[in-house]
Amino acid sequence: MKKLVTRICLIRLKLWQALVFLLVMSLALTMFLFLLQPLPIWDVLIAMGRSFGLNLFLNWLPLFLLMLLLYFLGCGATSSATIVGAVGIGLGFANRTKILLRNDPLVPWDLMLGGEVVGIARSFGIGAIVAVIFGVILYIVVAIFAAFVIRSEKIGSEWRMLGVAVCLLTMFFVNQPLYANTNINNHLHIRGNIWHQVNQFNSRGFVYSFIHAFNTNRVMRPEGYDRDAVLEKIAAADLSGISRLEGKEHPHILMIMGEAFSDLSMNPHFCFEGFTDPLENWQRLLPKGISGDIIVSVLGGGTAQTEFDVLTGLNARQFPGAPFAFRMITTEFESMAWLLNSLGYRSEFMHPGFDWFYNRRNVYRHLGFDRLMFIDEFDDIPTKGMYINEHDTINRVIEMFAEHRQNFPGVPYFNFTVTIQNHGPYVDKYLIDGPVTEANFSTDLDLLEVDINALSNFFHGLQDADIEFARLVDYVNTLPEPTVMVYFSDHLPAFNMRIYDTVFSAANTFEEMTQLYTVPFLILFNYAALEFYGISHPIELATDPYENMLFSSPFLGAYVMELLGFTNLSPFWDFNTELRREFPIILETRSFAPCLTPSSHKTREQRLPLYLYRDWSYFRIFDGGTF
Numbered sequence: 001m002k003k004l005v006t007r008i009c010l011i012r013l014k015l016w017q018a019l020v021f022l023l024v025m026s027l028a029l030t031m032f033l034f035l036l037q038p039l040p041i042w043d044v045l046i047a048m049g050r051s052f053g054l055n056l057f058l059n060w061l062p063l064f065l066l067m068l069l070l071y072f073l074g075c076g077a078t079s080s081a082t083i084v085g086a087v088g089i090g091l092g093f094a095n096r097t098k099i100l101l102r103n104d105p106l107v108p109w110d111l112m113l114g115g116e117v118v119g120i121a122r123s124f125g126i127g128a129i130v131a132v133i134f135g136v137i138l139y140i141v142v143a144i145f146a147a148f149v150i151r152s153e154k155i156g157s158e159w160r161m162l163g164v165a166v167c168l169l170t171m172f173f174v175n176q177p178l179y180a181n182t183n184i185n186n187h188l189h190i191r192g193n194i195w196h197q198v199n200q201f202n203s204r205g206f207v208y209s210f211i212h213a214f215n216t217n218r219v220m221r222p223e224g225y226d227r228d229a230v231l232e233k234i235a236a237a238d239l240s241g242i243s244r245l246e247g248k249e250h251p252h253i254l255m256i257m258g259e260a261f262s263d264l265s266m267n268p269h270f271c272f273e274g275f276t277d278p279l280e281n282w283q284r285l286l287p288k289g290i291s292g293d294i295i296v297s298v299l300g301g302g303t304a305q306t307e308f309d310v311l312t313g314l315n316a317r318q319f320p321g322a323p324f325a326f327r328m329i330t331t332e333f334e335s336m337a338w339l340l341n342s343l344g345y346r347s348e349f350m351h352p353g354f355d356w357f358y359n360r361r362n363v364y365r366h367l368g369f370d371r372l373m374f375i376d377e378f379d380d381i382p383t384k385g386m387y388i389n390e391h392d393t394i395n396r397v398i399e400m401f402a403e404h405r406q407n408f409p410g411v412p413y414f415n416f417t418v419t420i421q422n423h424g425p426y427v428d429k430y431l432i433d434g435p436v437t438e439a440n441f442s443t444d445l446d447l448l449e450v451d452i453n454a455l456s457n458f459f460h461g462l463q464d465a466d467i468e469f470a471r472l473v474d475y476v477n478t479l480p481e482p483t484v485m486v487y488f489s490d491h492l493p494a495f496n497m498r499i500y501d502t503v504f505s506a507a508n509t510f511e512e513m514t515q516l517y518t519v520p521f522l523i524l525f526n527y528a529a530l531e532f533y534g535i536s537h538p539i540e541l542a543t544d545p546y547e548n549m550l551f552s553s554p555f556l557g558a559y560v561m562e563l564l565g566f567t568n569l570s571p572f573w574d575f576n577t578e579l580r581r582e583f584p585i586i587l588e589t590r591s592f593a594p595c596l597t598p599s600s601h602k603t604r605e606q607r608l609p610l611y612l613y614r615d616w617s618y619f620r621i622f623d624g625g626t627f
Helices: 002-008 015-036 041-050 054-075 077-102 108-112 115-123 126-149 157-179 182-187 197-204 206-216 227-235 241-245 280-288 303-312 336-342 357-366 390-407 449-477 497-503 509-514 527-533 553-563 571-582 608-622
Strands: 011-013 150-152 252-258 290-295 346-350 371-373 413-418 483-489 518-525 550-552 591-593
Touching: 011 015, 015 041, 015 054, 015 077, 015 206, 041 054, 041 197, 054 077, 054 157, 054 182, 054 197, 054 206, 077 197, 077 206, 108 206, 157 206, 182 206, 197 206, 227 571, 227 608, 252 303, 252 390, 252 449, 280 449, 280 518, 290 553, 303 336, 303 357, 303 413, 303 553, 336 346, 336 413, 336 553, 346 390, 357 371, 390 413, 390 449, 449 483, 449 497, 483 527, 483 553, 518 527, 518 553, 550 553, 553 571, 571 608
Parallel strands: 011 150, 252 413, 252 483, 290 550, 346 371, 346 413
Antiparallel strands: 290 518, 483 518
């Protein structure tokens, strides 16, 4: 055996040769990871050129140092390159897949998903799983063979210890000035919309961006955190709402969050003459209710972030260091459901997806929902576009509502449903189990065929959502009991950014920051609800009927509660209502008062509500203030 190994071994690397080998391999791996990103090679080269090669250096250095460290620890040059390459390529492919499927890059907290990742793997087809297993086995076989062919000469222990020390010290001392430095991060060139995280990762490089996110995106106590100010606001709150509303009749509430629902089809660049308008019913219903737009924190994926915002009144944007906002809810937590329950409501949640995803099974219990329904209760229901179809989803909402009315007469009902049919990706999405085989719109835009395909499939699914929501409205209008319906979206569809760059044209900085995160909502009252409140239109209940209906998603739940007169139930939710009037739009680092006046134009005294909201959010999650 020893003779066989000696014969197979063709190359023996001396120390300097091993260093050159690792240098070449780390550079090759760096370039491969750049090319692995879903970005044209020309854009990669332009980003490198305009950053003067700094992004190339910042992505290469960690890979080279890791290979060196393993080499000096005794792994050998080939094995060191193989191990770092396997980890790098694996994460790179995960990043690419996540971007293509969800328009969202791989970030450090994604590695904390645990059971969720296992659940995702179970949902893959057997062919995909076999292909991955085959690829891993092939990589291992090639790596073992290469390790026999290219061997490293032994080096003395003093050189090994020196090498390990130099690698570790270098990693330690370059981290803060290079990878935790926001100035360097901001000066790296970005291709496309500079506010979009996918463009940031693609242009700056996955390795650098991943490490920078690890350094900077952590949930930390806010600078200047004032717990006493929060407690004072709580102590001064008026909680007379419970006694005022206790024992009175209240309307049923149905909240439907439509997967990737968007009014993109109403963009003037799209024409449906000769085709079916995908939002025909939506446009017919708009004048009958209160409509507007919410600014969410995610694009193309991250549905649960919007759920978190609407149901808790907190802003997921303020917790970028969490794996996802729901991860922070680990015990009973004040939510819209809890407040409604205090008034005698019975609350149910329904989502035709897996209960493990985003830890929804546990979180919705903590949020106060009495009953949860997931995909395991949708046996024998056909899919459309790979997911439970919209028609049967709305059927199940109607069934749940009917069961409640039968089994709990006189008890107000709150249903929060998250649909799933029109989830991306959209290219050929409805080709197998749907009728989309060609374009279903015309446009004056210069779009690629693949983009027309994606848009056509999305518009088809959007039409299904439009039809089913209108059917739900028609059903509810037949009921004798007052019922309020709220329909809104979680995020824009997961299109290639090329589509958004072509369709959207920002006129100002505010639009550039928000147009990829702005989605519609509509609040409708059935005939019985209009009669119950003695009104002819829901806007008559609004405290300010001329209020601009554009605000951040954390304000939607509180707006509905205020509209129905459910105030003075919670110090935080009343404060949420006050804040919406002062600063309706709150982003990560910028906020806007009405008329889109930047908060930076306000005095510090005028900005105090923003600081209180930030501190109160931290207090509720991390400082024992869940209620």
